[in-house]
Amino acid sequence: xxxxxxxxxxxxxxxxxxxxxxxxxxxxxxxxxxxxxxxxxxxxxxxxxxxxxxxxxxxxxxxxxxxxxxxxxxxxxxxxxxxxxxxxxxxxxxxxxxxxxxxxxxxxxxxxxxxxxxxxxxxxxxxxxxxxxxxxxxxxxxxxxxxxxxxxxxxxxxxxxxxxxxxxxxxxxxxxxxxxxxxxxxxxxxxxxxxxxxxxxxxxxxxxxxxxxxxxxxxxxxxxxxxxxxxxxxxxxxxxxxxxxxxxxxxxxxxxxxxxxxxxxxxxxxxxxxxxxxxxxxxxxxxxxxxxxxxxxxxxxxxxxxxxxxxxxxxxxxxxxxxxxxxxxxxxxxxxxxxxxxxxxxxxxxxxxxxxxxxxxxxxxxxxxxxxxxxxxxxxxxxxxxxxxxxxxxxxxxxxxxxxxxxxxxxxxxxxxxxxxxxxxxxxxxxxxxxxxxxxxxxxxxxxxxxxxxxxxxxxxxxxxxxxxxxxxxxxxxxxxxxxxxxxxxxxxxxxxxxxxxxxxxxxxxxxxxxxxxxxxxxxxxxxxxxxxxxxxxxxxxxxxxxxxxxxxxxxxxxxxxxxxxxxxxxxxxxxxxxxxxxxxxxxxxxxxxxxxxxxxxxxxxxxxxxxxxxxxxxxxxxxxxxxxxxxxxxxxxxxxxxxxxxxxxxxxxxxxxxxxxxxxxxxxxxxxxxxxxxxxxxxxxxxxxxxxxxxxxxxxxxxxxxxxxxxxxxxxxxxxxxxxxxxxxxxxxxxxxxxxxxxxxxxxxxxxxxxxxxxxxxxxxxxxxxxxxxxxxxxxxxxxxxxxxxxxxxxxxxxxxxxxxxxxxxxxxxxxxxxxxxxxxxxxxxxxxxxxxxxxxxxxx
Numbered sequence: 001x002x003x004x005x006x007x008x009x010x011x012x013x014x015x016x017x018x019x020x021x022x023x024x025x026x027x028x029x030x031x032x033x034x035x036x037x038x039x040x041x042x043x044x045x046x047x048x049x050x051x052x053x054x055x056x057x058x059x060x061x062x063x064x065x066x067x068x069x070x071x072x073x074x075x076x077x078x079x080x081x082x083x084x085x086x087x088x089x090x091x092x093x094x095x096x097x098x099x100x101x102x103x104x105x106x107x108x109x110x111x112x113x114x115x116x117x118x119x120x121x122x123x124x125x126x127x128x129x130x131x132x133x134x135x136x137x138x139x140x141x142x143x144x145x146x147x148x149x150x151x152x153x154x155x156x157x158x159x160x161x162x163x164x165x166x167x168x169x170x171x172x173x174x175x176x177x178x179x180x181x182x183x184x185x186x187x188x189x190x191x192x193x194x195x196x197x198x199x200x201x202x203x204x205x206x207x208x209x210x211x212x213x214x215x216x217x218x219x220x221x222x223x224x225x226x227x228x229x230x231x232x233x234x235x236x237x238x239x240x241x242x243x244x245x246x247x248x249x250x251x252x253x254x255x256x257x258x259x260x261x262x263x264x265x266x267x268x269x270x271x272x273x274x275x276x277x278x279x280x281x282x283x284x285x286x287x288x289x290x291x292x293x294x295x296x297x298x299x300x301x302x303x304x305x306x307x308x309x310x311x312x313x314x315x316x317x318x319x320x321x322x323x324x325x326x327x328x329x330x331x332x333x334x335x336x337x338x339x340x341x342x343x344x345x346x347x348x349x350x351x352x353x354x355x356x357x358x359x360x361x362x363x364x365x366x367x368x369x370x371x372x373x374x375x376x377x378x379x380x381x382x383x384x385x386x387x388x389x390x391x392x393x394x395x396x397x398x399x400x401x402x403x404x405x406x407x408x409x410x411x412x413x414x415x416x417x418x419x420x421x422x423x424x425x426x427x428x429x430x431x432x433x434x435x436x437x438x439x440x441x442x443x444x445x446x447x448x449x450x451x452x453x454x455x456x457x458x459x460x461x462x463x464x465x466x467x468x469x470x471x472x473x474x475x476x477x478x479x480x481x482x483x484x485x486x487x488x489x490x491x492x493x494x495x496x497x498x499x500x501x502x503x504x505x506x507x508x509x510x511x512x513x514x515x516x517x518x519x520x521x522x523x524x525x526x527x528x529x530x531x532x533x534x535x536x537x538x539x540x541x542x543x544x545x546x547x548x549x550x551x552x553x554x555x556x557x558x559x560x561x562x563x564x565x566x567x568x569x570x571x572x573x574x575x576x577x578x579x580x581x582x583x584x585x586x587x588x589x590x591x592x593x594x595x596x597x598x599x600x601x602x603x604x605x606x607x608x609x610x611x612x613x614x615x616x617x618x619x620x621x622x623x624x625x626x627x628x629x630x631x632x633x634x635x636x637x638x639x640x641x642x643x644x645x646x647x648x649x650x651x652x653x654x655x656x657x658x659x660x661x662x663x664x665x666x667x668x669x670x671x672x673x674x675x676x677x678x679x680x681x682x683x684x685x686x687x688x689x690x691x692x693x694x695x696x697x698x699x700x701x702x703x704x705x706x707x708x709x710x711x712x713x714x715x716x717x718x719x720x721x722x723x724x725x726x727x728x729x730x731x732x733x734x735x736x737x738x739x740x741x742x743x744x745x746x747x748x749x750x751x752x753x754x755x756x757x758x759x760x761x762x763x764x765x766x767x768x769x770x771x772x773x774x775x776x777x778x779x780x781x782x783x784x785x786x787x788x789x790x791x792x793x794x795x796x797x798x799x800x801x802x803x804x805x806x807x808x809x810x811x812x813x814x815x816x817x818x819x820x821x822x823x824x825x826x827x828x829x830x831x832x833x834x835x836x837x838x839x840x841x842x843x844x845x846x
Contacts, residue, residue, distance in 0.1 A: 009158065009208035009230040013239035014486030015246075018209045022048070022154050023062055023070040025207060027077050029152060030088040043152045043204050045140060047197070048092045049190065051160045054436050056094045059156065063090055089140070095160065095186070097136050098193025100127040133200040136193075140201065151203050153194055158208030161190040162215065162227065187216075211236070212482055236482060236489075243502040245489040249594065250509050254581030255649065262294055263301065263584055266511035267474050269294040273697075273749030274550050274687045276472075277335040284335075286342035286359055287349055288688060293657040295472060298510050299344070301584055301596045302468050303327070303363045305508050309467050310365055310449075322492070323439050325467040327366070327450045330484055330511075332473040334454050337382060340472065341452040345369075345380035366450040378408050380450040383435050439465035464490035471511030481514040508586055508594070533706045535718045535747060536699040544715040544741040546768055547694045548750050548782070549816045553666070553685040554805045555621045556673045563631045564675035567643055571671045573664060575654060576647040582654070601653035609652045610637050617665040620685070639668050663760060684809030692816070693749050700747040710734050719744040725787045726766055728827040733769055736831055738838070740780055742769040752784075754801035763798040765821075773838040781838055784821045799823050 012018050026046055033042035050056045061070045064085045071077055071085060127135070140151070155161045197203060213230055215221035239245045251264040260268065270276055270292045277284060309325045318324075329344070331337035341347075345368040346361035361367035366380045410430060430444075437443030438451065440463075466488035475481050488507035497503055537545075577583075587593040614633040622628050640652070655664055695715040706718040707730055721727035726744070733742040744767055751762040767785040775781075784802060788795065802821045810819050822837045824830050 007155075007206040007208055007229045009210070009213050009227050011213050011226070011230050011233040011235070012209060012211060013234055013236040013245060013489075014211045014482075015490040016211075016234055016239045016244055018156065018211075019059065019061065020070060020074055020076075022059075022156070022207075022209065023074070023076055025152075025154065026062060026088060026090065027071060027085060030085055031077065031081055034084045034087055043150050044087055045089045045151045046091070046154060047137070047151055048090065048154045048156065049161070049194070050092065050094050051157045051186075051190075052094050053432060055156055056092050057436065059092050062092065064088060091137065091140075093136060095190035095193060098132065098189055098196070100129075100132050101135070102126060129196045130200050132193075133197050137197070137201065151197065151201060153197070153203055153206045155190070155194075155206065155208045155210075157210055159210040159212045159214060160187050161194070161208065162187050163191045211486055236486075239489075243504070244491065244494075246491055246505040246507045248485050248489065248507045248509050248514065249586040250512070250514055251584050252587045252593075254584040255577045261584075262581055263298045263510040265513050266294060266298055266470075266472065270472065271332075271474055273693070274552075274690050276332070277339070277690065278333060280335045280338070284339075284688065285349060286339055286347060289339050289343070290688065291339070291343060293660070295340075296657055297581070297598065298470055299329075299340075299363065300598055300600050301581075302470055302508060302510050303365075304599055305594070305596045306468050307365065321441055323441055323446045323465055324449050326438060326448065326463055326465045327468040327470075328466055328487060329450070329452045329470045330473055331452065331454055334384065336472065337384075337452050337454045341380065341382045344450060344452065345378070348374075363450075374408065376408060376411065377447045379447065380452065381431075381434060381438075381445075381448055382452050382454075383431060384454040439463035463487075464492050466490070467507060469507060469509045469512065471509075473511075475513055481512050484512050485509055485514050504592070506592075506594075508596075532701050532703055533718060534700075535702055535706065535716060535720060537696045537715050538711075538717055541711050541715045542696070544711075544713060545695050546715065546741055546743050546770055546782070547692050547816075548768060549684065549810055549813070550687040550691050550693050550749070551684045551751075551753060551806060551810065552687050553620075553662075553753055554809045555669070555683050555685055556676070557681045557683065558622075558673070558676055560676065561625075561628070563628060563635065563672055565635045565638065565668070565671045566675040567639065567671050568674065571639065571667050572643045572645070573667060574645040574647055575650050575652075575660065577650060577654075582649055598654070601656060602651045604651075604653035604656065606640070606652055609655055610640065612656050613661060613664055613668075616661050617669060620662075620665055621669050635672065636668060639664075639671070643667070666755075666760070681812060682805060682809045683812050684806065686813075695743050695748065697749070698743075698747045702746075707731075713739060713741055714743060715741065716743055720746045723787070725827045729767065729785065729787050729824060729830050732827065732830040732834075733767065736834065738771050738773070738835070740770045740772055740777055742767060752798065752802050752806045754798055754805075756797040763801065765802070769834075771834070771838050779818070782817055782819045783834070783838065784819065785834075786821075786823045787827060788823050788825045 010018075010021065012021065029042050029046070030044045032039065033044040036042065048059055048062065050059060060066045061068050061073070063069060064071055071082070077085060137151075194203065194206065208227070208229070213227040214223075215225045215227070216223060236245075240247055251261045254262055262269065275292050306325065306327050313322065313325055329337075329340055331340055342359065342361075344361055344363050344366050347359050348356050349359050350356055358369055358372040360369055360372075361380070368375050368378045368380055433443075434445045434448070435451070437445035438448045440446055469484065469488045471484055475484070485507070488509070491502065491505050493505070494502065582598050584596045585593060586596060610633055614629055614636045617632050617636070618626055618629050622632070644652075646652070654660055698716045702720050704720050704722065705727075706720055707727060709716060709719055709730075713734055719727070719730040721730065721744075730742075730744065733739050745765055748768075750768065751764055754761055754763050765784045766787045769783045769785060770780045771783050773781040784807075786799065786802075788799075799821075807819050807821050810816055820837065822834065824833050826833070
């Protein structure tokens with residue numbers, strides 16, 4: 001067996017010149033091999049492997065014959081040696097080429113038939129390892145002994161290439177999320193492909209280049225642990241301090257009341273269950289979507305900064321032929337990216353009568369419509385780099401979402417290339433070209449100002465015009481933070497000033513909790529780790545699944561058509577920057593700081609605010625009677641005059657943020673209800689999407705004490721006991737014959753909205769139990785149980801809301817079964833209390 005050479009890794013910050021280093025390695029190896037052809041230390045065959053098509057195409061500059069090659073552009077070798085460089089043989093591919101392809105004979109055969117034919121044995125309809133290597137290397141002497149060990153492999157963005165460590169029972173490995181799982185699988189495909197080439201042909205040396213050569217969660221190694229074969233580390237801090245990349249500036253302070261900086265850890269606010277959709281739904285579009293305030297505030301605040309950058313570009317850079325600055329939004333999934341894209345850039349909506357209406361974008365510089373007509377050149381694009389990079393066909397949902405931009409770019413391509421055969425260009429090729437040419441003069445993507453991305457924008461995306469980045473996704477590690485921030489670090493200019501230094505350039509970053517320098521708290525001796533228990537729903541216990549409604553509010557059914565209002569002390573609102581900051585300070589590790597504001601909302605006219613709030617109230621509470629809008633608008637105007645107080649640095653336009661708008665319309669609606677004679681029926685208001693929660697989604701780690709649950713009674717593996725009282729109640733629920741199923745409300749996302757002192761809050765009860773109260777298991781009673789200790793004012797408000805509003809509101813919907821509420825004050829008497837409760841009418845439960 002041939003000796004496999006140990007790889008050598010070079011850690012280089014994004015934008016610091018990895019491609020130049022690869023060109024230098026190729027030149028050094030080739031010129032030495034040509035000069036000393038029998039010297040076994042050198043080669044002139046190079047396989048360059050990339051994580052996707054974008055980088056594969058961009059690395060054509062490593063081909064000596066390419067018109068824009070780096071050897072000439074960067075003046076890497078003397079002129080008298082330039083001709084010898086042409087003897088280098090260079091192949092550039094993406095790691096997806098290592099996947100064995102199907103033989104022609106299996107094309108069109110169903111997966112079931114294929115399984116029958118293979119029956120667990122080796123799949124002979126797949127390429128063999130030598131056949132795969134021969135295809136990738138395109139005849140580079142596969143099987144020829146004379147050609148052995150003459151290939152040097154360069155892995156670009158090599159944090160995608162490693163082999164997992166076998167996990168043993170002694171390993172302390174965190175559970176993987178779906179994204180980490182997929183990335184680990186990709187890393188294994190890449191690594192095993194190179195292993196196959198080493199076995200079949202032989203590899204002289206492997207060089208890995210990456211800004212973040214770290215192991216991921218689930219790899220078998222400590223997450224974030226640097227590859228042990230790294231021999232050189234030029235970190236992001238080095239690159240920033242030397243001035244060869246932009247300085248990322250992140251939020252460091254704001255004028256909100258809470259301690260956390262709102263737009264630094266944005267996902268903490270918008271990533272809660274039910275706030276953003278997890279998947280596409282036919283009944284959800286931008287006209288019915290209510291984006292969270294923190295997301296709207298972040299978009300508007302960062303956009304305000306972009307306006308200033310855009311104005312500078314128009315005055316100083318556009319006359320010089322530069323392309324506009326670029327704003328990036330990184331979303332967690334296709335559903336969120338489509339909604340954000342439509343909110344930012346506008347979209348066409350199909351009405352029930354078959355007509356199409358235009359919903360304009362909320363950020364004018366990114367709007368793809370001009371007075372209701374789609375622009376010939378879109379300013380904002382929607383991309384899914386994972387789909388585009390693999391080279392496979394795009395999924396239908398993304399293709400449908402990007403249909404308008406695809407049509408627009410096809411039309412532009414026809415104008416630029418009259419007579420060209422455009423039928424051979426696929427939609428994937430077109431979008432890939434647009435994405436890869438953002439910021440490139442004279443190319444399809446030159447006019448793009450905003451990119452809304454699903455998941456991460458691909459590595460190697462070399463636009464140097466990115467000035468603003470908004471992360472709307474989870475960032476579990478600094479690795480992910482650095483990779484996203486890296487998309488905006490390439491400098492626009494490398495011209496030196498009179499002092500011989502680069503002028504500083506900045507990238508404004510929201511929503512990416514990136515740490516430039518480790519905190520002092522990281523020093524010292526770590527505490528010994530606590531035992532971790534994985535709490536999750538088990539598929540084999542699906543019969544014990546419990547579902548529940550996601551209630552976001554309550555409304556009354558008004559009997560009269562004539563609306564009156566009775567303002568009370570509860571109707572008053574003092575508007576401040578307590579929750580959503582009107583000013584955010586951003587700062588980098590070096591350079592100037594800046595303050596971002598919400599001046600776009602400050603400019604809203606009072607009548608526009610009145611109409612927006614009235615429309616919101618009608619949609620929320622009176623959607624079945626839209627003709628009441630004029631009366632509602634009159635009442636809203638009266639409320640603003642009589643009940644609204646503006647504190648320092650605020651303005652009426654802030655009421656248009658969702659959080660303030662909800663609070664405002666709730667106060668006004670309660671005043672309308674108070675003026676209504678008689679008693680009105682209560683209905684629960686459900687979330688616009690994911691309106692039903694389930695125990696099936698429970699999956700988290702905990703270091704708290706746990707109790708293993710009965711497989712027949714609980715869908716979830718453990719009860720996490722926050723107190724001895726809860727532990728005792730769980731034991732009672734395990735033994736009571738009336739209990740069909742139960743669950744502890746932890747990691748479940750079950751909340752009851754309530755109000756105290758005019759402030760909206762969410763109440764998290766302790767348990768849900770599905771009980772046979774005499775009507776049989778097909779019509780169970782869902783009992784919400786609260787284990788009560790010391791009584792507090794907020795506990796009274798929670799319990800009162802659950803009994804008087806939540807239970808009757810849910811039961812009025814007649815779609816989520818029967819419900820009741822029990823406050824259990826003595827867990828050692830729980831069985832008696834539960835039996836007494838379920839034997840009484842729901843409204844009498846005590």
